[in-house]
Amino acid sequence: MTPLINPVTLFFASIFTSNILLTNFLGMCSFISISKDWKSSFGLGMAVTVVMTITAAVSWLVLEYVIAPLGLEYLSFIVFIVVIAAVVQILEMVIDRASPALYMSLGIFLPLITVNCAILGAILFMQIRRYGFIQAVAFGAGSGLGWWLAILLLAAIRERTEKNPVPAGLKGPGITMITIGFMAMAFIGFSGMIAVQ
Amino acid sequence: MKPSKAVVILKDNLWSNNPIFIQILGICSTLAVTNNLSNTLVMTVGVALTTAFSSMTLSALKGLIPRKVRMIVQVVVISFYVILIDILLRAYLPEASRQLGPYVGLIITNCIIMGRAEAFAQANPPFLSFWDGLTSGLGYMAVLMAIAVVRELLGFGTLFGLRVMPAGFVPWTIMIMAPSAFFLVAMVMWWAKSMQAGRQAAGKEAKK
Numbered sequence: 363m364t365p366l367i368n369p370v371t372l373f374f375a376s377i378f379t380s381n382i383l384l385t386n387f388l389g390m391c392s393f394i395s396i397s398k399d400w401k402s403s404f405g406l407g408m409a410v411t412v413v414m415t416i417t418a419a420v421s422w423l424v425l426e427y428v429i430a431p432l433g434l435e436y437l438s439f440i441v442f443i444v445v446i447a448a449v450v451q452i453l454e455m456v457i458d459r460a461s462p463a464l465y466m467s468l469g470i471f472l473p474l475i476t477v478n479c480a481i482l483g484a485i486l487f488m489q490i491r492r493y494g495f496i497q498a499v500a501f502g503a504g505s506g507l508g509w510w511l512a513i514l515l516l517a518a519i520r521e522r523t524e525k526n527p528v529p530a531g532l533k534g535p536g537i538t539m540i541t542i543g544f545m546a547m548a549f550i551g552f553s554g555m556i557a558v559q
Numbered sequence: 560m561k562p563s564k565a566v567v568i569l570k571d572n573l574w575s576n577n578p579i580f581i582q583i584l585g586i587c588s589t590l591a592v593t594n595n596l597s598n599t600l601v602m603t604v605g606v607a608l609t610t611a612f613s614s615m616t617l618s619a620l621k622g623l624i625p626r627k628v629r630m631i632v633q634v635v636v637i638s639f640y641v642i643l644i645d646i647l648l649r650a651y652l653p654e655a656s657r658q659l660g661p662y663v664g665l666i667i668t669n670c671i672i673m674g675r676a677e678a679f680a681q682a683n684p685p686f687l688s689f690w691d692g693l694t695s696g697l698g699y700m701a702v703l704m705a706i707a708v709v710r711e712l713l714g715f716g717t718l719f720g721l722r723v724m725p726a727g728f729v730p731w732t733i734m735i736m737a738p739s740a741f742f743l744v745a746m747v748m749w750w751a752k753s754m755q756a757g758r759q760a761a762g763k764e765a766k767k
């Protein structure tokens with residue numbers, strides 16, 4: 363059964379109250395390594411948002427019209443990974459043709475995205491929660507934007523804390539984890555504003 | 560006596576090159592379940608086994624895979640093992656499988672597995688790769704289990720679901736929620752890095 367959630371609500375909920383990075387810890391690897399630099403963070407965030415929206419839609423269609431009728435649910439992990447890889451590849455080619463300038467800023471991040479847990483995570487959540495098509499797209503777009511927001515915030519904070527005195531053992535990833543912890547606490551403040559699982 | 564290669568790998572993966580606090584890899588898929596010890600155990604065992612077997616397979620296949628499609632072949636091999644684990648969990652531990660939900664599938668995108676396949680299995684024989692994958696998984700498991708002990712003990716007052724804390728204990732709600740996991744990982748990093756820095760300094764002193 364498709365849950366009765368207004369897609370608009372779901373969209374905002376996945377940005378703020380159930381931010382895929384800060385509450386589900388997805389996409390941490392590239393998050394920590396890229397967030398050193400504000401500009402790359404912006405590019406990666408944009409790429410994640412685009413890919414997540416498209417893959418959510420495509421994998422919903424594949425799930426509904428290919429996997430479910432054929433009873434191939436046990437293969438769904440492989441199918442989702444292949445969908446993500448294919449979408450990333452096609453997007454790379456399209457952007458390269460359509461806008462070389464955009465390709466320069468976005469293109470280098472696209473291959474990284476295939477193994478970004480947030481994308482697969484969003485698809486798996488979509489499958490388990492049985493979202494309908496519009497809900498799936500709203501959820502994908504919202505999760506992507508939420509990820510973008512989180513990485514931009516962190517990159518901005520890291521630029522400022524770069525030169526601050528930090529205990530030697532905490533330098534680099536350690537203090538970054540603490541910063542993310544505080545951001546997660548701040549985002550908890552949003553919970554209760556929208557009640558959506 | 561010079562320690563054998565297997566021992567060096569074990570030491571490296573458990574301590575001096577631990578996947579979590581040195582390489583910072585693969586935190587994503589498992590951190591979310593660390594507020595429950597038994598789920599963490601199931602997840603980390605799954606990650607360790609997947610890393611071990613996929614490293615072994617990829618190392619055995621490395622001569623056959625064309626470079627250009629390497630990534631996708633790796634991902635497919637990894638997904639194959641994850642699907643096996645998912646099916647096993649559903650059959651034998653249905654309760655854990657239901658609670659873990661999407662996180663079992665997310666083992667596929669756990670960066671440790673790809674990382675070990677790229678960094679180690681590409682250049683080493685299958686059995687050594689298996690060992691490397693397994694020990695990486697153990698290093699990962701050690702840290703996450705430690706975090707899970709703290710989170711479950713303080714968040715629910717239980718360990719593996721059994722009540723440990725006295726009846727008057729007030730649970731720390733923050734420990735159940737996401738931020739505490741970030742703080743605890745940071746603490747582990749801090750502790751490990753200071754220990755390692757101290758040891759290096761001691762080593763330098765001794766050389767003088």
